[in-house]
Amino acid sequence: xxVKELEKVSDFTLxxxxxxxxxxxxxxSYLSVLNxxxxxxxxVTFEPVKSxxxxxxxxxxxxxxxxxxxxxPEIKPLLVxxxxxxxxxxxxxxxxYTYASAVATFLSEYDLSGKTIIPFVTNGGWIGHTLKDxxxxxxxxxxxxxxxxxxxxxxxxxxxxNLEKWIASL
Ligand SMILES: Cc1cc2nc3c(=O)[nH]c(=O)nc-3n(C[C@H](O)[C@H](O)[C@H](O)COP(=O)(O)O)c2cc1C
Numbered sequence: 523x524x525v526k527e528l529e530k531v532s533d534f535t536l537x538x539x540x541x542x543x544x545x546x547x548x549x550x551s552y553l554s555v556l557n558x559x560x561x562x563x564x565x566v567t568f569e570p571v572k573s574x575x576x577x578x579x580x581x582x583x584x585x586x587x588x589x590x591x592x593x594x595p596e597i598k599p600l601l602v603x604x605x606x607x608x609x610x611x612x613x614x615x616x617x618x619y620t621y622a623s624a625v626a627t628f629l630s631e632y633d634l635s636g637k638t639i640i641p642f643v644t645n646g647g648w649i650g651h652t653l654k655d656x657x658x659x660x661x662x663x664x665x666x667x668x669x670x671x672x673x674x675x676x677x678x679x680x681x682x683x684n685l686e687k688w689i690a691s692l
Pocket of ligand 1: 646
């Protein structure tokens, strides 16, 4: 099929002839490189309105009290409309064996029904029930491709290549 015929039937944006994979396929491809016009990607942070205070150990202690009483801090608006996104990659630290309080606010305030949720969970080796809790609160979403990124003090336990594989799978 030449490019003129393809234009009539293709849902994708076409560009110059793409020869990158030519040795693997017969026929011709004119698919253009994906960019943010075709795939909308956005990075947002769950930022509490009131910042944490004190040193690391004191934040860990405060965090325990917050998690124990199910505290959900007010978070700043996300500046994106989640309705525009089908897939959401949620990153959270593990706080006392579950997701961090600011993430608890996000998960309780936003409706993620019907979306694909990909959690990545950083931790110091005790992930506890974090993934079970995410699946429970996102029960109307498809939770998939989860990754547990453990740290031993400042050093990532997982190999960089495994992390890269995960990134490539997204
Ligand atoms: C309040 C608080 C509670 C934490 N609880 C846990 C925990 O239960 N299990 C764990 O493996 N790590 C726990 N951590 C460590 C963090 O998950 C870890 O430091 C983080 O994922 C790595 O990111 P960072 O480099 O920003 O600290 C806790 C940290 C804080 C601040």
